[in-house]
Amino acid sequence: MQNFSKIDLYExxxxxxxxxxxxAFIRQNLVPLGKCLLFIAGPLLVIVGIINGMLPTLIxxxxxxxxxxxxxxxxxxxxxxxxxxxxxxxxxLERYMQQDGAPQEVADIWEGVKPVLxxxxxxxxxxxxxxVLGFMFLIIPGFILLAALSLIFAVMTQExxxxxxxxxxxxxxxxxxxxxxxxxxxxxxxxQTMLGTIIGLPALLMMGTDSFFTASGEMMxxxxxxxxxxxxxxxxxxxxxxxxxxxxxxxxxxxxxxxxLVEKKESAGLMQDINAIGNTNQSATDxxxxx
Numbered sequence: 001m002q003n004f005s006k007i008d009l010y011e012x013x014x015x016x017x018x019x020x021x022x023x024a025f026i027r028q029n030l031v032p033l034g035k036c037l038l039f040i041a042g043p044l045l046v047i048v049g050i051i052n053g054m055l056p057t058l059i060x061x062x063x064x065x066x067x068x069x070x071x072x073x074x075x076x077x078x079x080x081x082x083x084x085x086x087x088x089x090x091x092x093l094e095r096y097m098q099q100d101g102a103p104q105e106v107a108d109i110w111e112g113v114k115p116v117l118x119x120x121x122x123x124x125x126x127x128x129x130x131x132v133l134g135f136m137f138l139i140i141p142g143f144i145l146l147a148a149l150s151l152i153f154a155v156m157t158q159e160x161x162x163x164x165x166x167x168x169x170x171x172x173x174x175x176x177x178x179x180x181x182x183x184x185x186x187x188x189x190x191x192q193t194m195l196g197t198i199i200g201l202p203a204l205l206m207m208g209t210d211s212f213f214t215a216s217g218e219m220m221x222x223x224x225x226x227x228x229x230x231x232x233x234x235x236x237x238x239x240x241x242x243x244x245x246x247x248x249x250x251x252x253x254x255x256x257x258x259x260x261l262v263e264k265k266e267s268a269g270l271m272q273d274i275n276a277i278g279n280t281n282q283s284a285t286d287x288x289x290x291x
């Protein structure tokens with residue numbers, strides 16, 4: 001059997017080590033994780049990109065119904081697409097840990113994603129509303145809520161908790177570690193944004209050009225050639241797909257922060273090692289063992 005060098009989730013790591021572990025995991029699993037994301041979340045993200053590419057034409061055409069319908073569809077598909085990305089990453093991490101670092105197959109990850117998808121969507125809505133309200137009333141509580149609730153998807157997947165139980169579990173884990181968690185999130189989002197800007201550069205340039213000519217009254221999107229419109233849509237698809245897939249980097253980093261906090265407070269990795277030793281000793285003395 002092929003040996004895989006597993007990167008342990010449950011390990012105490014300082015700030016730099018968490019970032020190193022994140023990129024080591026991404027490099028190690030780039031192809032299998034990328035395939036899972038593309039095949040499972042990709043189709044919905046492509047639809048979101050197409051809708052984004054068509055919205056300027058709908059806006060400039062003055063068709064309120066079409067614009068509102070496109071915006072509503074965009075919101076729904078974005079929610080489901082984002083939830084699929086989150087679920088794929090965390091289910092992949094869970095099975096990666098269970099199978100000692102073995103690369104995962106798309107079909108197996110999809111089977112793991114299906115039962116947690118609705119719970120993931122609910123968690124996105126609840127945590128999103130709570131964090132937004134926190135920022136609306138007082139800035140500092142918003143940052144505290146963001147730091148704590150960033151762990152909710154890792155907690156739900158790794159510990160099989162409901163949204164409510166995971167909510168309270170997040171605050172217990174992050175207690176005393178709000179600043180380090182928030183700093184990790186900020187750094188990873190900055191890195192993700194920088195990479196995303198490169199991928200989305202064609203879309204940004206075309207959006208800027210369209211805005212300039214529309215403001216000057218020279219030419220609106222609806223007046224441009226079919227080739228230009230198709231190019232704009234393709235650029236938006238690339239931008240949407242690329243940026244959503246890049247969010248996997250931040251999700252993995254937060255998962256390693258979750259494992260770091262669990263290990264610091266509960267020594268989960270140490271207990272797993274002790275149990276593994278116990279199971280090994282038991283099997284060695286089992287009279288029914290065959291060789």
